[in-house]
Structure formats: structure tokens, C-alpha cells
Amino acid sequence: MSSPIPINKSVVQISHSTWRLGCTVVCDRIAEPFDTCAAAWKDGEYWYTLRLAASEQPIDLAPVSSQEVRLIHEGGTLSAVWAIGNNAFCKVHHCSSDTTSESETIKFIQKKAPQVPVPEVVYSWVDGDRSFLVLKRVPGITLRDAWGTMSATQQDYILDEIVHVCDILASITSDRLQNVCGGPVLEPYLAHSERDSLEPLDVCESKIYFFREDLHPNPEIEKRFHLYHPDLGPGNILVYNQKLSAIIDWECAGFYPRFWISTKPSVSPGLNFYPPIPGVDEIEWRKRLRIKLEERGYPRFAEWFMEWRRSKSR
Incomplete structure (x- = not known):
């Protein structure tokens, strides 16, 4: 079933240093990463981490404005991209059960053609009819x-x-x-x-x-x-x-x-x-x-x- 929430509202801020990515993943900006996080990367003095939400939460229709995690691109009703700090992006796409995620394609390229430069995948998941992909920022x-x-x-x-x-x-x-x-x-x-x-x-x-x-x-x-x-x-x-x-x-x-x-x-x-x-x-x-x-x-x-x-x- 398609989500009634617009795709450009897929990422919302829930505290001054915490954001929800879809309904199932939480992103925190903290001083040190913890062992149980799903993914973590350094960004200046802080770390950004991803963890599974304790329970599935509906997406808030009124996200709080944030300088750390900000919407930078909208592809109509089908996709949107957020910058997470200075070193990562979160891409959200509408998807169907028979399409391959971009993360799987990138992994395939890295394995079969490692000389082709592609972004580094931090974490990816599917949330209902949307695919989420967190990528490291590439210089340039x-x-x-x-x-x-x-x-x-x-x-x-x-x-x-x-x-x-x-x-x-x-x-x-x-x-x-x-x-x-x-x-x-x-x-x-x-x-x-x-x-x-x-x-x-x-x-x-x-x-x-x-x-x-x-x-x-x-x-x-x-x-x-x-x-x-x-x-x-x-x-x-x-x-x-x-x-x-x-x-x-x-x-x-x-x-x-x-x-x-x-x-x-x-x-x-x-x-x-x-x-x-x-x-x-x-x-x-x-x-x-x-x-x-x-x-x-x-x-x-x-x-x-x-x-x-x-x-x-x-």
C-alpha cells in the first residue's frame, strides 16, 4: 500500500539532534557512537549514527526545520534527497517489489567493476513503498x-x-x-x-x-x-x-x-x-x-x- 505521506516529508526532526528516516530508522548526532547502532560515520566533532526505532512510528506531516539534516533535492512525487551533516546523503525513492535497489546495483558494480568510481553505501533499507539509501559524500x-x-x-x-x-x-x-x-x-x-x-x-x-x-x-x-x-x-x-x-x-x-x-x-x-x-x-x-x-x-x-x-x- 502506498504511503499517504508526501515523499518530501519522509525525513523529520524529532529533537535537536535526532531525526526519523521513514517509520523504522532513527538518525542521531552524538559525541561517540554506540556498539549497537546499525551504521555510524564521523562528521567534524560529532558522529551520526543510524539505529532501528524501538517501535514503528508514523511520519509527522510537519517536520522541524534543521540545518544539520536538510532537504536538498525533490524529484517530483517520486524521490527526494537530504544532506545529513557534511559527509552523507539520504536518498528516498518510491519503489516496487520487483525493482532492484540502487544499493544492490552499487554493490554489484563494486564487485564486478571495482575500477568504476561509485559512492560508498552506508546503509539501505525498504520502508513500505519507499527505499532509503544513505551514502557517503564524494569529494567534488x-x-x-x-x-x-x-x-x-x-x-x-x-x-x-x-x-x-x-x-x-x-x-x-x-x-x-x-x-x-x-x-x-x-x-x-x-x-x-x-x-x-x-x-x-x-x-x-x-x-x-x-x-x-x-x-x-x-x-x-x-x-x-x-x-x-x-x-x-x-x-x-x-x-x-x-x-x-x-x-x-x-x-x-x-x-x-x-x-x-x-x-x-x-x-x-x-x-x-x-x-x-x-x-x-x-x-x-x-x-x-x-x-x-x-x-x-x-x-x-x-x-x-x-x-x-x-x-x-x-
Whole structure:
């Protein structure tokens, strides 16, 4: 059952140094951590700890304003992010029973591709129809904020680093189009018009799903699907000292057809610079990324995709 509480009210302050994260977890700011806490991390002179609530408590609709734990991002009615002190974030997403949590995806990446920089997971849990994920803060700023300060050489270096990450991920394959745990991929661009996720498909099912007799050429569906982060926008790439420090927001990652790796930057405005950077074409990042990926041999089917997508929405 969906919670009637707005997602941006998922974190509330219950005392000057205590916050409730959902209905089941409590965050304390204290001088020293205790042995029974679920997680703890240092932040200046204090520690932040997570513990299970003694009893499940309903979320208060009137959270107290706080400088230590503060709402910093809202993704409509589906997600919200809080900063916890200076060294951590709490991400809250609406979820369903068949989707893979971002924490599981990050753990998969850390195991299979440890050279890919990802945030450190502090603690994660599911509370009703919401997933909670506490992450350590990664040094750096978003590529969007850094772009205007970078030279052309530095910009190319970041592009090459991201393409290299795509190569590393693509070398990890599956025999099904699916997320890393075998469930649906959260990719609205490929899903049916009324859904955000696409059920797992094997090769034969994928050939049928993506084929359109009136479209030519149709992309080749190979025998293997490739691990890919389909949301490589400049807001999800962190840089420090003009070098890649982390890639964030892994909830959409999964195993995709090879053609999607360079096609997604071609068709997704979500990979634009946002907010726009004065004097910079808002599509510059995704255009240059797409060109680099094509040069690496990833086929692009942007025109085919736009026609295919229109036919799916009829």
C-alpha cells in the first residue's frame, strides 16, 4: 500500500539532534557512537549514527526545520534527497517489489567493476513503498558546475574517462535484458508508454519487442546484453580537480542492447546541461558523448528509435 505521506516529508526532526528516516530508522548526532547502532560515520566533532526505532512510528506531516539534516533535492512525487551533516546523503525513492535497489546495483558494480568510481553505501533499507539509501559524500562537484571552468583538453579528458567507464561496464554481459538482480530495468524510454520499467527479455523476446517491419534498418539484437548506466548526464558525474571522482544515481543501470549505449545520449534531453550554462549549448555534453561512443564502435539508432517509440505509444 502506498504511503499517504508526501515523499518530501519522509525525513523529520524529532529533537535537536535526532531525526526519523521513514517509520523504522532513527538518525542521531552524538559525541561517540554506540556498539549497537546499525551504521555510524564521523562528521567534524560529532558522529551520526543510524539505529532501528524501538517501535514503528508514523511520519509527522510537519517536520522541524534543521540545518544539520536538510532537504536538498525533490524529484517530483517520486524521490527526494537530504544532506545529513557534511559527509552523507539520504536518498528516498518510491519503489516496487520487483525493482532492484540502487544499493544492490552499487554493490554489484563494486564487485564486478571495482575500477568504476561509485559512492560508498552506508546503509539501505525498504520502508513500505519507499527505499532509503544513505551514502557517503564524494569529494567534488557535478560536471555541470565544473564544465565552464574546464579547458577543452580537460573536457575531452572527462569524456574519455566516461567512455572508458562505458567500455568497462559493457564488458560485463548477460543473456537477458534485465537489471543486475534479474528484474525489470527502470528505463522509461524503452518501456511501454504507461510504465517506467521494462520486464526482463531474452534475446528472442527482445528481437520481437524491438522489431518494426515498417522501420529499416532495425538495430541488431546481439546474443548478449551489456551493463550500462543510461543516465550519464552532467548532473550525475562528479569531478574533483578536473578529474572524474564518482558516477552517481545507479537506479536505472542494467543490461541493455548494445545499440542503446550511444543511442540514449542522442535522444534524451535529461542528459542536457541543466540548469543551462550561459554561452554553452545545452546539448553539448550528450552530443560529444554520443560522438565519442560512436567512435568506440557503439552503433547509434536515434532516428529509428524516435519512430519506434512513437509506434509504441499508439
